[in-house]
Amino acid sequence: MVLLEHPLHGAGGREAGPAAAGPGARGRGLVPGLSLSRSLSQQQQPRLGRRDFRLVSSLATTRKTAGRGWSIRALGHLAGARPRVGPARAVPSCMLGCAAAAAGTSSPPRCRSRALFRLTAVSDPECSGFWLKQSAYREQPTVRFRYEVLFVATLGPGPGSLLAWSTFPAFNRLQEDRLRVPLLSTREEDKNQDGKMDLLHFKLELPLQPTEHVVGVQLILLFSYHLYRMSTFVMQSMAFLQFFSPVPESQLSMNGDLKLNQRQLLHHCGLDTRYNVSVVNGTSPFASDYDLTNIIAAYWDRNVTTVFSDPNPLWMTGRATDAPFIINATIRYPVEVILYPLKTA
Structure with missing residues (x-):
């Protein structure tokens, strides 16, 4: 299990919705509530540390290849703590799925601070390369x-x-x-x-x-x-x-x-x-x-x-x-x- 912690609220203390991610964010494999790197630099960058923003930007750039074979499910909400990013770990792009699409909803989860996500695997032979035991x-x-x-x-x-x-x-x-x-x-x-x-x-x-x-x-x-x-x-x-x-x-x-x-x-x-x-x-x-x-x-x-x-x-x-x-x-x-x-x- 890989844990990712990421702030979902935007400027002014409100959560960043689909509009913050820009048109077309849905269906591209983005985590609901994550903005594109361009929107982050304008709205959310002041609220994130340099290390946080670097990971968020990296996640946002996977929008074209993510979302196959894996899904992201919200486990719960944590409040009253300073936003931070969990341990630095390379996450394959195939593991990033659209939580809203997986849950069958069109709106992101509502929260005031941040959400804790779990990457869960589903059976899909096309998603490989995470636990490689051999190479060539x-x-x-x-x-x-x-x-x-x-x-x-x-x-x-x-x-x-x-x-x-x-x-x-x-x-x-x-x-x-x-x-x-x-x-x-x-x-x-x-x-x-x-x-x-x-x-x-x-x-x-x-x-x-x-x-x-x-x-x-x-x-x-x-x-x-x-x-x-x-x-x-x-x-x-x-x-x-x-x-x-x-x-x-x-x-x-x-x-x-x-x-x-x-x-x-x-x-x-x-x-x-x-x-x-x-x-x-x-x-x-x-x-x-x-x-x-x-x-x-x-x-x-x-x-x-x-x-x-x-x-x-x-x-x-x-x-x-x-x-x-x-x-x-x-x-x-x-x-x-x-x-x-x-x-x-």
Whole structure:
């Protein structure tokens, strides 16, 4: 509950009515009995202290935005005391409502000295911002490709009809005759020359036998992801690219964003390195640690991740017998809206 005390009488010991507030004061969210700052300077300023007049003027200027979702109700009248203003407190404009409109009357309350008002909330989702517990800011993350890749190409419906390769030697040793080493080329680009990379150009060329045809691909690319503006947040993240088609392909092109996904607010200060661990345990000798189902399940257990969003895949057919299968991917690093908790006293 917020208490405001304000003198309602005007010059000559009479209360300031609608006329003192000027035409059009009703319906603008003004407290009945409050004059506009212009009228106050002419009629009521001599009766108010400098601090009182400053608050009254501030309240009067909220007439265009006030009155939605809140109402002001008079609790009673106090007499025989010097007019003063209560504790200085910032009051959102959405909390100032028209008491006369809320009460269904057209005339302000009658009093000889001053009135004590209580701001009472009503249920209105459009009136917000009074008890904020979180806030947001915009920041472009510092993202760098770690040159760590795990790639699986599906050749047919059979369980062993696949080719695989990664930058992890333990994974490659497990593939035996299914291992096929592709040709990779990558390039990160800083388009606006601000010192932060804006996108990654990734190209993979997989050599195939004339009888081999790719009908699906699964690709994991690993990144370092840093935020610095509020807290220093350091994470190792991934982009997962996947596509399948009943028709054999010669080339797959994708173009999308590496988007931040928050299920938890980030800290507003300090160093946060809880997710600065590799997404893939590249030193493990166990095949289960390289199973894509287990990798993705463990990754999504995190509260902060990145996802490859809006990939817009373009599937091209008609591969020549001696031509490789090609993946072209452009991954952009956009500006993000970061959510964080407000600092409490």
